[in-house]
Amino acid sequence: MTLLIEFLTQIRAFVRQQNGDELRNWLLVEPNASQTYHNLAAQLRTGFRQQDSTALERTIEKCLPEDDDVSEGEATPWPGFVTFMKDYLLFWRDVDFDNLLAAHTLLSGLVNSCGTAFAHPTYGGMLLKTAMSLCETMSRLTMMVSRRPDLTMRLRNVEADDRKSIAETSAEIIQKIFTTCLTDRTSARYSKPEGKKIGVYMFANLVLKLLFACRRTQLAKQIFTNISSNSPPLSLYPAAQRVTFLFYLGRFNLSNSHYVRASLCLQEAYSQTPAPLVSHRHRILTYLIPANLFLGRLPTQSLLSRPEASDKLAAVFAPLASAIRQGDFVLYQHTLAAHEDWLFERGLLLPLTHRPRPLLWRSLARRTFLLTYALTDADANVDPSVPARKAATLDLADLQTAAAFQQRRLQGWHAPPARRAPRTSRPSSCAPSPNDTPSTLVPPDGGRRGCGRNEGLVCGDGDVTLRRRRR
Template sequence: MAFLDGYLADISQFLKTKDDEKLQNYLRVEPPLPDDFTQLSLELKKSWRDSSRLEKHVERLIPMSDDDKADEGGSWPGFLAFIQEYLEYWRDVNFDDLVRTHDQLSSLANSCITAMSNATLGIVLLPATIQLCTVLAKLATMLDKRPDLTSNLNTITDAEQGERKTLVEATAELIQRAFTICLTERTANRNGVSRDGKPEGKKVGIYSFANMVLKLLFQCRKTRLANQLFTNISANSPPLSLYPASHRVQFLYYLGRYHFNNNLFFYAQLCLQAAYDQLPRLATSHRRAILIYLIPANMILGRFPSGEFANRPEAADLLPIFMPVVAAIKKGNMVAFKHSLGPQLGNEKWLFHHGVLLPLLSRCEPLVWRSLARRVFLLTYTFPWDPTSNKAAVLNLSDMLAAAQLCQKLLEGWIRPIDNMTEMQNGRVHPNAMFMKRPSLAPPPEGRKKLSPKQGIIFCNKMPRMLDVESIVAGLVAQGFLHGFMSHAQGKFAIIGSKQKNGPLNAGFPSPWEVISARAKSEKRDEEVPGWIQKERKIGMGGVVNLSGIARPVGSGG
């Protein structure tokens, strides 16, 4: 009996002295633990089976705080309820039954968060709440990978609630409550930043909880649920730069992936690059995890990994996956592009698993078309003899059509039949072979390869027509990747501004990154990324004014 009494007396003392670190050490929930916890557990099992008796005992040993001594810490009803549940947890927990342990921990975390929400005294419980939620999140993640343990649980949840909410999702929701409490806490100073430039009060915990929630939401692939979290952060958070490096990097990683998932690649690139730049150089696995999304985000924006990555261990196994795609884009080789993202190179599954396959396929394709148009122009255009010629440089759409059809034929496995005129006996070639007309490509004898919708140039085995090519070229002009205009009547694309830009290649085919980044700048997307607080919020017209330091709610005393 004496052990529990001593334990509760210590806790009462920590509350009085507001010693959150010692309190956190006393409120641990996972083994291995010092023998003291075993002793506590045994005593609870032996003598405190009756919860109402336990409740009274706790109330007696941890007295409520005295309102008159405002500076001194103390206990409050929510805390007592939590401590009772904590003791019951140690009395009843069985670590061999992980699903039940998760259930007990969820309930305990819930009551801990409620206790932490106390406006004046709750902050002493913040480190313990972070500790408890961290364990809960880890356990939920682990259970998510063990469907053999949770399959029964899921069916029960389904039947009761009529909706499918997984264990991970429910845990994320629970921890999000703690996040919201920290985020929306009223603080004495404006913007939640204290005079020493640090986040004030419980706002210290914002990104600890946010990162836990994000990790769980990405784990259960319900990233759209993160929308609310980012919106709330945008409205209430102090600048991210005031938080420790690990909080910043983790948050920017998830925010970057969130923007990537929403096809906002410019934002994704900004967040992921900032996360990458702030990581310790020895954190190779973290750096690699970021590059999995940072490289494709940049590729989609028209920027490719430079040679510098060859010296970086984190990129060693990623470059062989992405560089064939890059090489194909540079050459305008649609066949190599489709193969680099298809089953041919064996990376398709890996890319799909990470959610970068479809964005790369659909978003990089315009870049391949642009390079192909540039290549066709390079091969067909005859530069004028007269440098003062005012004739516009043109690309014939019929040439583009021939190029598109060639790509489709190669994808379908068309072959060039053996030419009896040039191929002679014993492997010899006719001496004038290079001057002789070679036979055209023909479908393979076993029939054309059946292509899936994304494997074909336009769609499956559809052979590109002039109408398709015109719409592709018009699309490139509209996106700014081709600079000029298209004449449907003449079947030509004419380049504008060759003289000013030092030649038709520079004028007609601007660098995609320049086009994309200029557009982002003109739309001021480079200044502010949704969800990433870079500056202190300014309170101006239409903003919410935090009056907590000036006015107090009615009946709050003082």
């Protein structure tokens, strides 16, 4: 009991002084906190059992009384704060850090209680840094649980298919605190952020991180809409918060096919990230390169040779860019297949499968034109000093032949093995014979490999033809 009384007495002193920094330093929830917190937890388990919490409530109310007469510049505990402190002590009494799901449930309730106390119009601002610390801890714990399929399977309910994921539930809790910061009237919108508005982008970034982690990116639209309507300018906030927000805004635009907006946001985030932060620049480039690629801006060799791109990004996007330049569907499809898991985890597989196809067809048509176009006799006799009025044309039959060649390559056809020419004593007898074979490729030994619906030049194994398909 002595340790509990001392702890609550010191907390009351910090509240009276409105000392938010010390409240954050004292209200810890991490398992690596000092031994004093574990001693406090042991005392709570001994003196206040789970079946009877009224004794703990009376102790807290006695140590944190609400004063009627408060001096100027001081504060007093309010009912929301008293409830928050009760939940804080119950957290330490009941938490088992080895049981991640139970710890997450307790921490979610504590953060929700902190958000209620934080919403107090007069004294809630002193809990800003405490709320930041608790939300960051909950975000890390949520990501840890989300990466454990053995734990998330326990949360699934067969009878309720619309059950929210643990990341989405945590995002909703933090979003309430974000709304409290956004609607604060301490400072004007376009002035330097003060009071609760200091935490607008910090809490927004935590919500976006969790929404993108659980692949519920459409729910992020409300965050961006509210910020564009009520938030102070992004330039007034620290660089780390600016870059993180621009990164998620760029990813949101990319997932909604707004490639120009995505490119602008991600490029600004990349430019504001210092060069030594290689891992951060790597994450931004992972989405900046595809955004530019969909706009026809292919990555250069100098970009792919930078430290943040020289490893995985170069191995993925260098062959893709080369395939687009050459109109090589085979190389493009093989590269996607080789890195399918990596692209799928980042939500890039589906757009990279479909969006660059017009660029591939354009390059294939251009390459076919360069290989097949020739001047006619009539064109050769024209005076070169006179400007030509006849447009250069591409024979679609040649384009169909080139496309059919690549389609068969995708189906596993390959060039026949080279055969040694027969020896003859008369060179004059080796007269050329016309090649009337329908293809220079031979089918694979195991039979033709079927193409998926997303792999063929048109649709799976469908033939490349100039005829209009009947519906």
